[in-house]
Amino acid sequence: MSDVSGTVRERLTIGRLGEGNIRRRASGWWGIMMLIATEAFLFVYLLFSYYYFAVQHGRAWLPDELPEFRLSAPDTAILLLSSVAIWFGERGLRQGSRLRLLLGLAVGLVLGIAFVVIQYMEWMSKPFGISSTSYGSLYFTITGFHMAHVVAGIFILASLTLWSALGYFDRTRSSTVHIGVIYWHFVDAVWLFIFFTIYVTPRLGLG
Amino acid sequence: MAVTEYARQPKVETVSEAIRRKLLELWETKPGLYGWIASVDHKEIGIRYIITAFGFLMAGGIEALIMRVQLAQPNSRVVTPEAYDQLFSMHGITMIFLYALPVLSGFSNYLFPLLLGTRDMAFPRLNAFSYWVYLAAGLFLYASFLVGSAPNDGWFNYAPYSSHQFNPGPNMDFYALGMVFLGISTTVGAANFLVTVMRLRAPGMSINRIPIMVWGTTTISVGNLLAVPAVSLAFFLLWLDRQFGTHFFSAAEGGQPLLWQHLFWLFAHPWVYVVVLPAMGMVSDGLPVFCRRPLVAYSLVVLGTITTMVLGFGVLVHHMFATGMPFLALSFFSGASFIITIPSAVAVFAWVATIWAGRPVITTAFLYFASFIPMFVIGGVSGVMTAAVPADLQLTDTYFVVAHIHYVLIGINVFGVLGGLYFWFPKMTGRMLDERLGRWNFWTVFFGFNLAFLPMHWTGLMGMPRRVYTYPADVGWTTLNLITTIGAFILAIGIFLLLVNVVKSLKNGAVAGDNPWDAPTLEWATTSPPPPYNFPVIPVIASRHPLWEDRLQEGTGHSSISRGIVLDSGKEAIATTVIDAEPDLIIKMPEDDPWPFIVTLAMALGFVGLLLNWWWMAAVGGVATFVGIFIWLWPRADLAQRVEPANE
Numbered sequence: 001m002s003d004v005s006g007t008v009r010e011r012l013t014i015g016r017l018g019e020g021n022i023r024r025r026a027s028g029w030w031g032i033m034m035l036i037a038t039e040a041f042l043f044v045y046l047l048f049s050y051y052y053f054a055v056q057h058g059r060a061w062l063p064d065e066l067p068e069f070r071l072s073a074p075d076t077a078i079l080l081l082s083s084v085a086i087w088f089g090e091r092g093l094r095q096g097s098r099l100r101l102l103l104g105l106a107v108g109l110v111l112g113i114a115f116v117v118i119q120y121m122e123w124m125s126k127p128f129g130i131s132s133t134s135y136g137s138l139y140f141t142i143t144g145f146h147m148a149h150v151v152a153g154i155f156i157l158a159s160l161t162l163w164s165a166l167g168y169f170d171r172t173r174s175s176t177v178h179i180g181v182i183y184w185h186f187v188d189a190v191w192l193f194i195f196f197t198i199y200v201t202p203r204l205g206l207g
Numbered sequence: 208m209a210v211t212e213y214a215r216q217p218k219v220e221t222v223s224e225a226i227r228r229k230l231l232e233l234w235e236t237k238p239g240l241y242g243w244i245a246s247v248d249h250k251e252i253g254i255r256y257i258i259t260a261f262g263f264l265m266a267g268g269i270e271a272l273i274m275r276v277q278l279a280q281p282n283s284r285v286v287t288p289e290a291y292d293q294l295f296s297m298h299g300i301t302m303i304f305l306y307a308l309p310v311l312s313g314f315s316n317y318l319f320p321l322l323l324g325t326r327d328m329a330f331p332r333l334n335a336f337s338y339w340v341y342l343a344a345g346l347f348l349y350a351s352f353l354v355g356s357a358p359n360d361g362w363f364n365y366a367p368y369s370s371h372q373f374n375p376g377p378n379m380d381f382y383a384l385g386m387v388f389l390g391i392s393t394t395v396g397a398a399n400f401l402v403t404v405m406r407l408r409a410p411g412m413s414i415n416r417i418p419i420m421v422w423g424t425t426t427i428s429v430g431n432l433l434a435v436p437a438v439s440l441a442f443f444l445l446w447l448d449r450q451f452g453t454h455f456f457s458a459a460e461g462g463q464p465l466l467w468q469h470l471f472w473l474f475a476h477p478w479v480y481v482v483v484l485p486a487m488g489m490v491s492d493g494l495p496v497f498c499r500r501p502l503v504a505y506s507l508v509v510l511g512t513i514t515t516m517v518l519g520f521g522v523l524v525h526h527m528f529a530t531g532m533p534f535l536a537l538s539f540f541s542g543a544s545f546i547i548t549i550p551s552a553v554a555v556f557a558w559v560a561t562i563w564a565g566r567p568v569i570t571t572a573f574l575y576f577a578s579f580i581p582m583f584v585i586g587g588v589s590g591v592m593t594a595a596v597p598a599d600l601q602l603t604d605t606y607f608v609v610a611h612i613h614y615v616l617i618g619i620n621v622f623g624v625l626g627g628l629y630f631w632f633p634k635m636t637g638r639m640l641d642e643r644l645g646r647w648n649f650w651t652v653f654f655g656f657n658l659a660f661l662p663m664h665w666t667g668l669m670g671m672p673r674r675v676y677t678y679p680a681d682v683g684w685t686t687l688n689l690i691t692t693i694g695a696f697i698l699a700i701g702i703f704l705l706l707v708n709v710v711k712s713l714k715n716g717a718v719a720g721d722n723p724w725d726a727p728t729l730e731w732a733t734t735s736p737p738p739p740y741n742f743p744v745i746p747v748i749a750s751r752h753p754l755w756e757d758r759l760q761e762g763t764g765h766s767s768i769s770r771g772i773v774l775d776s777g778k779e780a781i782a783t784t785v786i787d788a789e790p791d792l793i794i795k796m797p798e799d800d801p802w803p804f805i806v807t808l809a810m811a812l813g814f815v816g817l818l819l820n821w822w823w824m825a826a827v828g829g830v831a832t833f834v835g836i837f838i839w840l841w842p843r844a845d846l847a848q849r850v851e852p853a854n855e
Contacts, residue, residue: 014410016214016774019793020847026665027329027402027794029780034398034432042436045470049455052466061461104523130453134461137453141444159837168842172213176842
């Protein structure tokens with residue numbers, strides 16, 4: 001222990017301090033929280049636009065056939081499972097198991113890609129396009145924004161998988177993993193709001 | 208896996224020449240073009256921000272002068288109506304987006320680490336990136352003049368006039384893409400300020416000891432994170448409407464032009480507070496120095512700052528009173544617009560009380576800070592008048608509103624910035640600005656500004672609509688308009704005197720010394736200009752005014768500035784806890800790095816591709832951006848982002 005200032009009445013003593021990026025104490029962890037905050041609001045404004053139209057125009061605004069659960073429900077489940085897989089991998093790292101980390105990331109990555117493929121099929125099955133009506137514009141823009149975030153998340157997961165395979169992380173030097181993983185969870189959480197808005201609220205009588 | 212302990216005991220020593228030499232070697236930016244492009248020094252970036260913002264201020268000012276020449280006489284034909292539309296649009300865009308916030312970001316960038324007692328921002332490379340993107344987005348917007356197609360729908364750009372049907376040229380595409388691009392800079396800048404203030408304060412600087420200016424920028428950074436997505440989204444949707452025939456803002460196929468106004472003002476009213484709160488913070492920190500006493504009611508001013516920002520999100524609809532919205536909504540937002548005057552008034556009374564209770568020393572900086580107060584009151588009161596729905600229905604879209612926004616933006620942004628420049632110029636350059644020339648500068652600006660904008664209230668009350676290209680001779684607006692034009696030119700001369708003063712003082716101004724104003728905060732504890740590492744040892748803070756402790760007897764002890772934590776094994780800083788600022792971590796800071804610049808170039812390429820509809824070019828820019836970020840973020844051992852290589 002070393003004493004910083006002899007004259008400070010409440011003596012501030014400085015002991016051993018952690019060095020460099022340590023778990024969730026790295027600056028980058030705080031940084032990703034900022035990114036998540038601002039992106040969460042991006043989706044708030046997107047969904048605000050949806051509800052604004054839905055309330056203003058009523059039922060006639062929605063397509064004749066309400067959005068179906070046939071593809072969207074399994075897709076949602078897949079995305080949630082990917083979060084579970086990644087959580088499993090992250091826990092593995094905490095116990096010092098690089099194998100578990102790699103396994104979790106790889107499974108999450110595959111499930112993420114599966115989500116994109118199914119979402120693409122859903123897009124193709126729509127009888128309307130982005131420029132048909134304002135509903136089509138919003139549907140494709142909201143899900144498109146989300147898809148872009150999933151693709152970014154897939155890049156992040158792929159990078160983490162690569163870096164983990166190179167042995168870059170251990171249970172303390174793990175900030176990069178936590179940062180990437182929390183972003184993926186965020187992308188998943190956003191989907192739940194989108195899913196509820198687009199697929200569930202019409203059946204609850206909104207619009 | 209071997210167990211590595213990532214911890215060490217930092218040394219605590221008194222400042223010595225040996226420490227200074229070693230730190231200089233570690234922290235100094237390399238000379239030459241590479242160093243210029245790669246520099247991540249917050250002081251360098253801050254000064255670049257300020258200079259660039261002043262450049263845009265000049266550009267916006269010249270646009271204003273051309274408009275004033277056009278309006279000086281009725282029925283005049285100095286510029287064409289189309290050129291006039293572009294001039295007033297770019298004038299607004301420039302002043303509001305390319306000058307008002309960036310200049311404050313410049314001061315905050317320069318001052319944050321110095322005020323907080325640390326060595327750089329939390330993300331130095333992101334900081335450089337934020338500047339480069341700002342510059343690139345500004346040039347992108349201004350490139351529209353080169354092809355004669357600058358934005359021409361005013362700065363708030365209402366749909367449907369901004370849609371492709373009514374505005375087929377590239378004007379709006381420049382604006383839409385330029386704003387999405389600029390939003391990236393604002394967002395990453397805000398995130399950087401927030402993490403810096405939460406994590407990089409000197410040990411002991413608990414949240415009740417943070418300078419008000421830092422509070423101002425912190426508050427608006429939260430505001431920016433929440434508000435900027437609204438405008439980026441609005442402009443992106445507009446661009447989709449224009450390029451791909453979507454129906455967000457069109458009147459056909461279920462579109463809703465009013466959605467534009469909602470999204471735009473969701474952002475743009477908070478933005479008004481974004482561009483004034485840091486300037487108010489500069490006054491709250493600078494004014495007391497010249498009153499020779501601490502600011503009255505520190506806590507109330509901080510709470511007022513935060514409350515103003517929060518309420519700032521609840522007043523957006525007062526821009527839309529005339530759009531036929533439900534009466535209940537109008538009443539609610541009108542009420543909120545009245546209430547927001549209360550936290551703003553707290554700051555006004557605190558400043559007046561500080562002058563009242565102090566022993567003012569009249570300097571140019573003091574004059575700017577003190578005159579900020581009546582300008583704020585005038586701008587505030589005309590704001591209250593438009594907060595009343597019936598009055599607003601008469602005043603909206605007249606010159607009254609133009610007078611109001613200029614009292615707000617010049618009175619409580621430019622005056623604060625100019626005062627701040629006189630105040631901090633010695634720290635930035637090591638030389639004082641000339642006081643005699645300073646007085647000329649101040650009184651010319653003050654007189655010119657009021658001569659130009661006070662009569663505008665009457666012009667508006669007499670019914671002159673804003674944004675008209677010209678007016679007939681028999682409506683009685685001629686004299687007032689001529690006075691405004693004369694005032695505008697006097698204001699321009701005042702700004703020119705400032706430039707003269709800066710050039711003259713840089714060359715042979717009086718040498719400043721560390722603390723020429725005998726000010727209390729940490730930036731004055733280091734040399735002028737500060738060394739690249741800011742502080743040779745990390746200070747430990749025991750009060751709100753570390754350099755006035757002997758006189759004030761506040762706090763529980765003495766700050767330790769010449770003796771503190773030595774960090775000299777690489778570029779390092781101390782991270783502290785959020786509330787109490789207790790030491791938490793030694794963090795590694797990055798070297799100078801060219802990737803922020805390269806990624807900006809890639810993004811600029813992408814945006815130009817989108818503008819020209821050259822999709823291959825946009826794709827190349829997008830991929831290059833991804834690759835650049837991937838390399839930038841590759842975990843590095845020297846930044847302690849990954850396990851040390853085994854052979855070490």
